[in-house]
Amino acid sequence: MSIFAVGDIQGCYKEFRNLLREINFNKKNDMLWLAGDLVNRGPNSFDVIKYIMDLDSKAVTVLGNHDFYLLASYFKADPWPHKNNNFQEIINDPHGKEIIYWLKKQKIVHMDHDLGFILVHAGIHPSWEINDIEFLSRKIENNLQGENCKKFIETLWGNNPKKWKKNLSDKEKLIFATNVFTRMRYLNNDLSLNFNEKSNPNEIKNKNIYPWFNFENKNTEKYKTIIGHWSSLGYFENKNLISIDTGCAWGRELTAIELLQDKKIKKYQIKC
Numbered sequence: 237m238s239i240f241a242v243g244d245i246q247g248c249y250k251e252f253r254n255l256l257r258e259i260n261f262n263k264k265n266d267m268l269w270l271a272g273d274l275v276n277r278g279p280n281s282f283d284v285i286k287y288i289m290d291l292d293s294k295a296v297t298v299l300g301n302h303d304f305y306l307l308a309s310y311f312k313a314d315p316w317p318h319k320n321n322n323f324q325e326i327i328n329d330p331h332g333k334e335i336i337y338w339l340k341k342q343k344i345v346h347m348d349h350d351l352g353f354i355l356v357h358a359g360i361h362p363s364w365e366i367n368d369i370e371f372l373s374r375k376i377e378n379n380l381q382g383e384n385c386k387k388f389i390e391t392l393w394g395n396n397p398k399k400w401k402k403n404l405s406d407k408e409k410l411i412f413a414t415n416v417f418t419r420m421r422y423l424n425n426d427l428s429l430n431f432n433e434k435s436n437p438n439e440i441k442n443k444n445i446y447p448w449f450n451f452e453n454k455n456t457e458k459y460k461t462i463i464g465h466w467s468s469l470g471y472f473e474n475k476n477l478i479s480i481d482t483g484c485a486w487g488r489e490l491t492a493i494e495l496l497q498d499k500k501i502k503k504y505q506i507k508c
């Protein structure tokens with residue numbers, strides 16, 4: 237049995253299936269971890285989700301910001317009109333509801349304590365302990381799965397609070413946590429969120445902000461965190477992090493990594 241993690245597919249179904257062929261993915265024996273942003277931008281979001289849905293327990297998906305936008309669009313819980321989405325294909329399909337209700341049940345964070353890998357779309361806040369990560373991600377998952385999903389999503393929109401404090405209200409904590417897990421890239425020196433910058437760290441003009449993973453987190457250092465979300469960062473690996481959004485929707489590459497013992501990986505890529 238092999239476990240493969242795949243970066244942001246964003247509706248690029250043809251490329252996704254090419255990548256599965258490249259890695260010899262066998263749905264009977266292997267597992268697929270999806271780093272989120274399954275939908276939007278590319279032409280076949282519906283087919284991407286349907287395929288992953290059919291893998292059932294052989295796939296683990298963590299939600300990305302675009303997956304949240306799809307849920308929000310379906311439930312009309314999004315205050316911002318996203319002119320550039322192609323969600324109508326899913327929303328208007330006879331199987332649309334099935335897809336949305338499957339999406340609602342997916343994870344925010346997936347941790348494999350034995351292998352030592354954490355899968356999350358954007359990242360983990362440097363000040364959090366393992367307990368915080370588990371508690372906050374479970375809270376978000378439970379809210380999405382529950383009857384009040386629409387109401388919950390409506391509370392999420394916004395960039396504030398920017399700074400994590402133990403005494404934030406429950407609602408503020410979940411806004412902050414959703415932003416960290418699905419949208420974060422840069423932090424200010426005081427560990428507050430900075431949403432102004434999306435570029436590659438080598439190209440930014442503001443020298444006072446830092447990629448979130450530049451800040452040490454003693455609590456997660458025995459894990460390797462796998463993220464998508466940051467296509468301008470592209471493939472990047474250090475002792476505790478692997479970034480695998482390589483911009484398939486922008487015509488670059490789609491990446492899979494095979495998870496091996498001792499937090500080692502083997503990398504596969506196809507051209508998009």
Ligand SMILES: [Mn+2]
Nearest residue numbers: 273300301465
């Ligand atoms: Mn994203």
